[in-house]
Amino acid sequence: MALRFCRAKAITPSRPPTEKCSKMSAMTTEAAELVVLRYPIGAPSRAESFTPEQRCEAIAGVRQLPANLRSAVVAFSEDQLATPYRPGGWTVRQLIHHVADSHMNAYVRVRLALTEDWPTIVAYEEARWAELEDARTAAVSTSLDLLQALHVRWVQLFTSLDEPDWKRGYTHPVNGRQSVEQALMLYDWHGRHHTAHISQLSARMGW
Numbered sequence: 001m002a003l004r005f006c007r008a009k010a011i012t013p014s015r016p017p018t019e020k021c022s023k024m025s026a027m028t029t030e031a032a033e034l035v036v037l038r039y040p041i042g043a044p045s046r047a048e049s050f051t052p053e054q055r056c057e058a059i060a061g062v063r064q065l066p067a068n069l070r071s072a073v074v075a076f077s078e079d080q081l082a083t084p085y086r087p088g089g090w091t092v093r094q095l096i097h098h099v100a101d102s103h104m105n106a107y108v109r110v111r112l113a114l115t116e117d118w119p120t121i122v123a124y125e126e127a128r129w130a131e132l133e134d135a136r137t138a139a140v141s142t143s144l145d146l147l148q149a150l151h152v153r154w155v156q157l158f159t160s161l162d163e164p165d166w167k168r169g170y171t172h173p174v175n176g177r178q179s180v181e182q183a184l185m186l187y188d189w190h191g192r193h194h195t196a197h198i199s200q201l202s203a204r205m206g207w
Helices: 017-038 052-073 092-115 133-137 140-159 180-205
Strands: 169-172 176-179
Touching (some): 052 092, 092 133, 169 180
Antiparallel strands (some): 169 176
16 A cells, blocks of 8 residues: 655744734724724713703703813914824814714704604714815814804703603614703713814824
């Protein structure tokens, strides 16, 4: 019987455990840093109901947002306004205009929720809105002034609501049903979230 000889396979030396651990650690650190850059105050609450005290605190946040946002960029130069708030993110200018766009849409949604029976609202392409000419080049003062007036109306509306009003809502075509109180909590968070993006950038850049 002829003997068969197996050709030995070349063995690729494995990387030392310390090298693997170092690379994994670096990836983990990088991922954690990205999360902090994207969510500097954490993610929004997904609770289904809130106490009157929580709602009052959120209304105070909505009231304070225009002043806080204006204060965050009051000393920014044109070059600083053109700086992305994080790698791959919008510029500070786009971010300010996005907050105005987002809160205008949310204000209308809340009014629809209070006057119709769980209407299905129209979503908008926020990324595309942020690439329109005005969002890329308009003075941030236009959106800061808009937010100032808008939030006066929004706070007046929120403070007028009775308990049953908070349970009314609308249906988002992607995110599903959202009550008026959930919208309040979300957009209080949204304003603080983006203000923190700007403050975080300032601290990181030493501005």
